[in-house]
Amino acid sequence: MDGFTKRTEEKREAILTAAKTLMQQKQSRFTINELARAASVSPVSIYNYFGSKEQVILLVLTRLTEREMDWIEHEIERDAPFDTLLLDILKRKIESAVLFDDAVLATVTSDPSWHELAARGYAAFRQLIEYGKMSGAIDSNISTDAYLRYVQLMQQAILSDPELSMTQMTETMHEYFHFFLHGILK
Incomplete structure (x- = not known):
């Protein structure tokens, strides 16, 4: 070079x-x-x-997302314990959520290349759910699509609330992920 x-x-x-x-x-x-x-x-x-600034933002998020998906795939390949892997993914999700606001969401959702990346992310998460089912860590009677929709609903609810500050968003994500991991019963 x-x-x-x-x-x-x-x-x-x-x-x-x-x-x-x-x-x-x-x-x-x-x-x-x-x-x-x-x-x-x-x-x-x-x-x-x-x-443009939007293209910089898009590339930052694209790289971050690609690294996360590669990391998940690597962890599955090395047979990482599902519960540890899921907790690590959720922690990383909470950390990356602070990057998003309405303008960032509008930038990524309007970009055709992001849709391809989102499809890859969806496939990686599907692979994670199947891995959890095969390892016996999560209920195999619940469809993979139901797990995926549940996580998407949580994300949409959190990211679409204009009243949430960054601190509140982090706290809310922790609580939603607690629901995801443990349900609502004591």
Whole structure:
């Protein structure tokens, strides 16, 4: 790799890293200038490499999602205990939920490539449910589709509530996942 290509790649990575940090703090409520300062690049570099703030956000989320799916697939392949794996996934889900707000959701849901990625994510979660059934960790009498719809309903309920602050969202996700893992009975 020549020097120019290496510097370009370093700048792109700095922008993506800074964007993820800003999203953890502000979701989509940061400017190109703030992103440029955080990445130590010019705003023009961001437009040249990505075209828009939305494209930066989309790439951050795409990379994060791909890494998560790869991690899940790897953990299933190595026969990780289902209960440990599920708890780790839920913790990671809670951590990544802070990246989303209405603008981020609108960005990802309007992007055709995100739909392909979402389909892969859906397939990975389906594989996880089947893994849990085969290992005897979850009830095999409940359909995989019912498990998937239940998790989707929880996510939609949490993410669509405009009244939830980030702290409340994290607390609510913990409670919803408690329902998912333990039900509502004592």
